[in-house]
Amino acid sequence: MSGRTPEIYVAPTEAPPSRRPPVTSIGPLGWVRANLFSSPANSIATVITLALVIWFIVSFLSWSIRSAQWGVVYNNLRLIGSGLYDRREIWRVELSTGILVLLTGLSLGIWARVARAAFVAVLVTLGIILLVPILAARIPQPTIHTLIEPRKSPSDFVFVGYKGETVRFTLTPQTDLADLDEPAIGFIEMQARAEWSTQARQARAGDLDLAAYNLVVSLRLVDKTGRTVSTPDGPAEVRFGPDAPGGELEATLPADGWYVLKVTRDDEANGERDDNEGYAWLRIDGVELFSSQEGQTATREAEFGAPPQVERPLYAEEKAYRFEGTRTFGEFINLQIAPFFERIAMPLALGAALFANGWVIGVLGKRERVVRRWTLIGWLVATPVILIILRGFGGSRALPLVSTSVWGGLLLTMLLTIVGITASFPLGVALALGRRSDLPVIKWTCTLFIETIRGVPLITILFMAKLIVPFFWSGLSNIDLTIRMMIGLTLFSAAYLAENVRGGLQIIPYGQIEAARALGLNPFLTTTFIVLPQALRAVIPAIVGQFISLFKDTSLVAVVGLFELVGIVDTIVSGQPIYRPYQREAYFFIAIVYFVISYAMSDVSRRLETSGAGSLRQ
Amino acid sequence: MGNDNSNEPIISCRDVNKWFGNFHVLKDVNLEVQPQEVVVIIGPSGSGKSTFIRCINRLEEHQEGQIIVDGIELSHDVRNIAAIRSEIGMVFQQFNLFPHLTVMQNVSLAPRYVRRQPRRNAEESALQLLARVGIPEQAHKYPGQLSGGQQQRVAIARALAMQPKIMLFDEPTSALDPEMIKEVLDVMKELAQSGMTMLVVTHEMGFAREVADRIVLFDEGRIVEMGTPEHFFTNPQHERTKLFLSQIL
Helix, strand or coil: CCCCCCCCCCCCCCCCCCCCCCHHHCHHHHHHHHHCCCCHHHHHHHHHHHHHHHHHHHHHHHHHHHCCCCHHHHCCHHHHHHECCCHHHHHHHHHHHHHHHHHHHHHHHHHCHHHHHHHHHHHHHHHHHHHHHHHHCCCCCCCEEEEECCCCCCCEEEEEECCCCEEEEEEEEECCHHHHHCCCCCECCHHHHHHHHHHHHHHHHCCCCHHHCCCCEEEEEEECCCCECEECCEECEEEEECCECCCEEEEECCCCEEEEEEEEEHHHHCCCCCCCCCEEEEEEECCCCECCCHHHHHHHHHHHCCCCCCCCEEECEHHHHECCCCCCHHHHHHHHHHHHHHHHHHHHHHHHHHHHHHHHHHHHCCCHHHHHHHHHHHHHHHHHHHHHHHHCECCCCCCECCCHHHEEHHHHHHHHHHHHHHHHHHHHHHHHHHHCCCCHHHHHHHHHHHHHHHCCCHHHHHHHHHHHHHHHCHHHHHCCHHHHHHHHHHHHHHHHHHHHHHHHHHCCCHHHHHHHHHCCCCHHHHHHHHHHHHHHHHCHHHHHHHHHHHHHHHHHHHCCCCEEHHHHHHHHHHHCHHHHHHHHHHHHHHHHHHHHHHHHHHHHHHHHHHCCCCCCCC | CCCCCCCCCCEEEEEEEEEECCEEEEEEEEEEECCCCEEEEECCCCCCHHHHHHHHCCCCCCCEEEEEECCEECCCCHHHHHHHHCCEEEECCCCCCCCCCCHHHHHHHHHHHCCCCCHHHHHHHHHHHHHHCCCHHHCCCCHHHCCHHHHHHHHHHHHHCCCCCEEEEECCCCCCCHHHHHHHHHHHHHHHHCCCEEEEECCCHHHHHHHCCEEEEEECCEEEEEECHHHHHHCCCCHHHHHHHHHHC
C-alpha cells in the first residue's frame, strides 16, 4: 500500500549520493562467481578445464626439468641463430640485428607508448637471464656416477678444480641384487646402460654370481704433473674392496688447474686381468662440468693449458652427465638452463640495451616529429641496407661476398619475414586500391592476380619460384634461391593482405570521401590522408594476422632446401648423431621461438589498436 | 563586405536537371544567389533540396542545364571542379569529421595540403577558427570525444579554414540532440552576419525567419515558391507551401 505511486512526484533538489555495489558483485570474489561458477555447467567446465591445464603444465615441466636434454639447443645456438653464415663475418649478422633491434625499440616507444609494460617485461626477463648463471654458481655441483665393471679398464677422470674447493669420490660396491633393478642414476655413455641391463639380466638369471664379489679398486688424485695431491690426512689415495670396504676419498684442492683421478682395478694392476668379479659405482661430487663445445674447452685450455694426457680419459664435461634417470631442480638449472643463459646473456644484454635506448628516445624524444620521420626512413632503408651488409660484394675486401645459400637459422627466418612484410604491405595496399579502381583494366588485372595467388598453395608457389620460373626466363635462374623465395613469399602475402585491406576500405563511410572532396582534396590526398589511415587501422588485427602467418609460413622454405629455423634444426638432429635422440627438445625449442615472436607481434597489434593516436573510439 | 561587383550573382543555376537512374530528381531548377546572401532551402524529404546543393560543389553531377559559381561553369573538367570546391565550404548532416585526426588536424589538413600553407600558419588560423566557433580548448581532442554540437562546430571551422566564398549547409542540425541545436545555429548566425554567402538546407524555421534573406521551398524536384521570410510566413501563395508550413509550424 505504501508503495503506491503518488499522482504527482517531485524529486528532491539534491540527487542521492552514489553508493558502492554489493560486495558479492565486485572484486575477485564477484569475478570468480560471475565467470567461473555461474551455473552447474559452468562449474563443471571450469573444473575439467583447470584439471587438464594443470595436468598438461605439470607433465611438461616434469619432462623438461627431470629428463629433457637441452644441450641440443644450447650447443647449437650459433647454427640456430645464423645457420652456416661465415663465422669470420658474423659481425655483419650482429650489426644487422642491432639495427633492427634499435628500430624496433624506437618504433615501440613512438607508436605504442602504452608498451611500458612490455618494456618492463623485457627488462625483467633480461634480469632473470643474467641472474641465472650467477645463481647457478651457488647451487651444488651435480653428482657424476660412473660404473666400474669387470673385464673393462676403468677411465681416469679429468677435471678442472679451483683452489680451496672440496671434491669427494665415493665408491659403492654393487653387491645387492635389489640395487640392480633400479639404477636410477646417471651413466657415462649410452652403451654403459645397455651393458648394465645385460649384466642385470644375467644376475637375475643366475649367470652372474654377485656373492663372488671380489672387486678391489684404488683411487688416487693427482695434479697435472702427476704428483699425488696431499690432504691433512696424508696423500689423497684410497683403496676399496672386500678387505677395505666403504669409505670415500675427500680432498681440498691446493691450486687452480687440471686434476686427474686415477682409477685402477687391482687385478689389472697385478696383470691378472679377468680375476675380479662384481660392479661398483664411482660417485663424484663437487666438480664443475664444462661444455664439450669448442668455446668453453678453449677457455679452459687458455687458462690452464692443455689437459693432461691419460690413456682413457673421462672428461668432466657435460657428456659425462647424460641422464637416463631423474634429475633434481638444482641439477636442471646447473646443467641445462645456466649454460643456455650464459651463452645468450651477453648478446641479449647488448640487444636489450639497444632496444631500451631506442625506446627511451622514442618516448622521451623532445622533437617527436623528427624522431618519428627518421624512424620511418630508417625502416624503409634498413631492409635493403641489411641485405647488402649480409650479402656483401664479390671481390670486396671490407664486405666479401657471403652467398645467401649459407644464410640460415633465425637470421634467415627473420629476413624472409621482414622482407616479406615490408615488400608485401605496399604491394597489398596497391592491389586492394587497384581492385576498387574505376578503370576496368586495372581492376581486372588486380583481381586476376589476387584470385590466382589465393587459389594456389604457398608450397606450390615456392616450388614454382625454384623450378619453373627459370624455364620461362633463363635470366631468373641467376637470382639466388633465397631471393626467389623472398619474392614468392611476398607475392603470396600481398594477395592475402590485399583482401584484408579491401575489407578495411569497404567500411569507410562514403561521407568521409565526400567531406574530403568538398574540402578540395584530390583523390590521391583523400586516399593517403583520409581513407587509408582509417581503413588500415580498422583491419590491423587481420593485417598483423597475415604477418604472423607469413612469419610462420617461412618455415616452408625448408622444403625447397633453405636452412631457416626448421631447416637448420632438421639438419642438426639428422646430421649430428649425438643429437639424434633429442629431436623433441630441438623442435620444442623452435616452437617456443616461433610462439614468442608471434605473440609479441599480436600483442603490439593489440596495443596499436587501442592506443590513443587516432584510435577509432567514437 | 568587400565584393566589388555585387550585382553579379555568385551562384547562378539555369534549368538544372538531374536524374538518379530513371528518377527525375531536379526539374528545371533556376536560382541565382547574390554575394553575402543567405538562402534557406526548405521542403519535404525527398524533394531534391540536398541533391541540389550537392550539385553546387559537384558532389553530384547534373545532366542538363548550367551551374556557374563565381564565374566558373561546372563541367567535367577536373581543374574546374578543384577550383570551385576550394571556393565552397560544406557542412554535412552527419558532420563527417575525420575520426582518426584531432580537431586541429581536421581543421588544418586541407589548408596544409591543398593550399600548401606551412604547418605553423595553418595551425594558427585553425586555432583562430576554433575560437570563432567557441571551442578553442578542444583542439587536441579527437572528434569521438566531443558532443554532437561541438563536432558540428568543428565541421564548420574545417570548412571555413579554406576561406571559402560560399558555405553550403546540408541539414546541419538534423542529427543533433535538441539541447545542442542552438549552439550550432548561433555559430551560423554569426557567420551570416559577417557577410558569408550561405545556402542552408534546414528544418529550423526559427533560423530561417531570423537569418534568411530568401527562403526557397522545394517539392518534387522543383522550386515551388521563393521569397523573403515575411512573404513566406505571413503570405504564402502556393497551396503546397501552405500545406508544408501548416505541417511543420
